[in-house]
Amino acid sequence: MKKFPRKTHIEEIPKKWYNIKADMDRLPDPPLNPATGKPIRPEDLSAIFPVSLIEQEVTTEREIEIPAPVYRVYEMWRPTPLVYAANLREKLGLKAHIFYKYEGTSPPGSHKPNTAVAQAYYNKLEGIKRLTTETGAGQWGSALAFAGSIFDLDVKVYMVKISYLQKPGRRILIQSYGARIVPSPSEETEPGRKILEQDPESPGSLGIAISEAVFEAANSSDTNYSLGSVLDHVLLHQTVIGLEAREQFQKLGIYPDILIGCVGGGSNFAGFTFPFIGDKLRKEKKDLRVVAVEPKACPTLTEGRYDYDFGDTAKLTPLLKMFTLGYDFVPPPIHAGGLRYHGMAPLVSLLHREGVIEARAYHQTEVFKAAVEFARAEGILPAPESAHAVKAAIDIAREVDDEVVIAFNLSGHGYFDLSAYDAYLKGELRDV
Numbered sequence: 001m002k003k004f005p006r007k008t009h010i011e012e013i014p015k016k017w018y019n020i021k022a023d024m025d026r027l028p029d030p031p032l033n034p035a036t037g038k039p040i041r042p043e044d045l046s047a048i049f050p051v052s053l054i055e056q057e058v059t060t061e062r063e064i065e066i067p068a069p070v071y072r073v074y075e076m077w078r079p080t081p082l083v084y085a086a087n088l089r090e091k092l093g094l095k096a097h098i099f100y101k102y103e104g105t106s107p108p109g110s111h112k113p114n115t116a117v118a119q120a121y122y123n124k125l126e127g128i129k130r131l132t133t134e135t136g137a138g139q140w141g142s143a144l145a146f147a148g149s150i151f152d153l154d155v156k157v158y159m160v161k162i163s164y165l166q167k168p169g170r171r172i173l174i175q176s177y178g179a180r181i182v183p184s185p186s187e188e189t190e191p192g193r194k195i196l197e198q199d200p201e202s203p204g205s206l207g208i209a210i211s212e213a214v215f216e217a218a219n220s221s222d223t224n225y226s227l228g229s230v231l232d233h234v235l236l237h238q239t240v241i242g243l244e245a246r247e248q249f250q251k252l253g254i255y256p257d258i259l260i261g262c263v264g265g266g267s268n269f270a271g272f273t274f275p276f277i278g279d280k281l282r283k284e285k286k287d288l289r290v291v292a293v294e295p296k297a298c299p300t301l302t303e304g305r306y307d308y309d310f311g312d313t314a315k316l317t318p319l320l321k322m323f324t325l326g327y328d329f330v331p332p333p334i335h336a337g338g339l340r341y342h343g344m345a346p347l348v349s350l351l352h353r354e355g356v357i358e359a360r361a362y363h364q365t366e367v368f369k370a371a372v373e374f375a376r377a378e379g380i381l382p383a384p385e386s387a388h389a390v391k392a393a394i395d396i397a398r399e400v401d402d403e404v405v406i407a408f409n410l411s412g413h414g415y416f417d418l419s420a421y422d423a424y425l426k427g428e429l430r431d432v
């Protein structure tokens with residue numbers, strides 16, 4: 001039997017991000033301007049994004065240098081550990097070897113600061129004073145609030161109302177970092193007021209919160225908007241995860257057989273898997289299996305349609321070619337708030353369309369069961385989002401029933417999600 005150390009060390013963080021577009025035969029169809037229906041021009045985006053990020057959105061360069069100030073912030077918690085789940089294997093009697101890349105060691109506790117820090121930096125560089133954004137469960141809001149505090153930017157977060165009420169922990173963290181937070185839909189923007197008129201009890205959704213944040217940024221000159229997932233530049237920044245993991249595996253002399261990540265908008269999945277998928281696209285590796293995992297309550301890849309759609313409820317964002325459940329889809333209030341998004345990153349969508357990656361969906365009770373099994377073996381209580389990857393890793397290990405190497409991205413910890421675990425442990429959690 002193969003033997004692996006628990007923790008795999010490398011000294012250095014990758015110096016460059018990886019752009020998968022350099023290795024794709026076909027690129028996603030271009031984003032369309034919602035007003036004209038024509039492909040969007042870079043200047044259409046400059047009201048809400050800095051030029052450097054718009055450039056990163058369209059470039060097909062394979063490697064993009066991580067700026068030194070961003071690198072120095074990464075050094076606070078990167079490289080993140082790649083851990084061999086020895087106890088899990090033993091406890092569950094698995095033949096497969098499972099590794100997890102643990103992104104929960106960042107200050108806000110998830111992968112999201114990998115892009116939040118980069119986005120705050122580029123906005124600061126271009127003279128922007130304030131950033132607006134949306135947040136679901138609060139992970140993205142806390143990541144951007146953290147990044148804003150590092151680069152001295154004001155941050156305003158529209159938080160999906162149901163999560164604002166259910167998850168005070170993340171709200172308090174966001175406020176502690178010095179950002180302002182508003183439950184969405186709110187009275188502070190036109191799109192928010194419109195929704196409240198139709199439905200004063202609206203639990204909110206990421207689509208609505210995005211509308212509010214984009215609206216405010218578009219109507220203020222010193223304010224930009226920042227998105228935590230979906231867009232190409234966000235996925236690009238997250239590739240630091242997969243690049244590190246690949247180096248860590250290299251130190252062990254192995255190349256993983258199966259990679260797994262949970263998908264909300266697709267950024268942690270993409271960040272973890274794209275450097276490996278690039279190897280496959282360049283025909284350097286053949287047999288890699290890559291699996292995206294989503295909730296049955298918001299089954300974008302497994303049940304959505306592949307089409308142009310808006311990223312938000314008020315139809316303010318460009319139309320993206322992606323798997324979507326419809327821009328007006330309001331997902332049921334499951335506990336994996338970060339996976340409650342109607343769309344999917346165009347790059348992840350196209351790779352799924354072309355059969356390069358697979359997708360599967362799970363109900364939340366089976367996901368929490370796997371999360372607790374993982375915690376009892378490895379000690380870390382996973383974020384409910386990440387727990388989808390845990391569940392798939394365990395299931396696939398059983399299905400394959402062979403000494404393959406499975407690696408999943410543990411995108412964050414669940415220590416702000418204790419009320420969800422409480423509900424599960426009391427038997428009160430329901431599938432929707």
Ligand SMILES: *Cc1c(COP(=O)(O)O)cnc(C)c1O
Pocket residue numbers: 110111112139140228229230262263264265266267268269338339383385386411412413
């Ligand atoms: C936000 C979040 C996700 C989902 O977003 P992606 O863009 O799909 O990665 C997954 N896991 C955690 C811990 C998150 O915070």
